[in-house]
Amino acid sequence: MRLKARTLEALYALLLLFPFLFTLAVFFLYAFVRALYFSFTDYDLFSPPRFVGLANYLSLFRDPFFLTALGHTLAYSFVVTTLQTVLALLVAVALNQPLRGIAFFRTLYYLPSVVSTAAASLLLLWLFQRTGLVNQALSLLLGHLPHLGAFALFFLVFQTAQVFWERRRGVPVPFFDPALALLSAPLALLAAWGLGAAGVLVPREVRVEIPWLPTTATFLGIPYPLWAIILMNTYTTVPTFMVLFLAGLKGIPKTLYEAAALDGATPWTMFTRITVPLLRPVLFLVITLGLIGTLQLFDQVLFVGGSGGAPLEATITLAYYVYGNVFPSGATPRVGLASAAALFLAGLTLVIVLLQRRFGVGERGWSA
Secondary structure, eight states: OHHHHHHHHHEEEEEHHHHHHHHHIIIIHHHHHHHHHHHEEOOOSSSOOOOOTTTTHHHHHHHHHHHHHHHHHHHHHHHHHHHHHHHHHHHHHHTTTTOHHHHHHHHHGGGGGGGGGGHHHHHHHHHTTTTTTTHHHHHHHHHHHHHHHHHHHHHHHHHHHHHHHHHHHTOOOOOOOOHHHHHHHHHHHEEEHHHHTTTSSSSOOOOOOOOOOSSSOEEEEEEHHHHHHHHHHHHHHHHHHHHHHHHHHHSSOOHHHHHHTTOOOHHHHHHIIHHHHHTTHHHHHHHHHHHHHHHOOOOOHHHHHHTTOOOOOHHOOOHHHHHHHHSSSOOOOOOHHHHHHHHHHHHHHHHHHHHHHSSSSSOOOOOO
């Protein structure tokens, strides 16, 4: 009877797993085997595959577009993974404080992650046009630098006064308490506006027209269009990883911080000696997911390189290189070369993740 029950339980489990196993077998295992086979052939979707051995793999490293795509992919992956990990951790630490109105700020900071890729790409195109919001904001910023300086000075004065008053009342608020800043910012803005209305501060005429998208110019070796994609992807991925860090922070016992405070530890010491070491499993997850996601960048490149008019050599990545060879515009598909590039990308992703695990942040928690 027990064997029959176990058999029935196994059948139920297989029945529930069947949709997943079917998807895995058809769209992953079968697709992988087909791609592996095509990578050793000359295939154009119309003629029968012709075996060519390692010719496709050797052709990859003779193709300037592939080498450019490889450089863009590695640079993009390094920059975005670093930025999104650091920023997500800092935002999570800030939102883990017992501040007034903290639930509102957590919701506000998480909203960018619910934006779809297509919508974010269209927003990117609108922001980074020659006359887009980014250039207009830079023109406004440079033209009103005196006003911004006055605003910052008044903000510090009002914020300092409020923090001093609250601490005299026995409330241990941090200097950049969001609730206090909501009052300091309007007061500082009003004071700076008053100086401008009185003629003490005069704006300058500045016009910025940086060609963010239709250019091959580079900054730190990375083309401007790719920088635009980096900024947009960082903005949309930080909230997701922020939630993971928040979950990890909730699992750190507060008694550790209390004991460290009694020993005279500074906030920076607590962050580097308690928070970061105990978040190593979450750090490993965030960095690994970030590397896998950034190495497979495709959709933003398709939008920016098409609708945005950015040159292909300024935005191409390995994933887009695969797509471009399977579905070329007005040319014969090169499925064999695309399959070889796809397998190279899969191997590169595996190697980078393993190297990160071996020499970077591991998944094991810290122990003394």
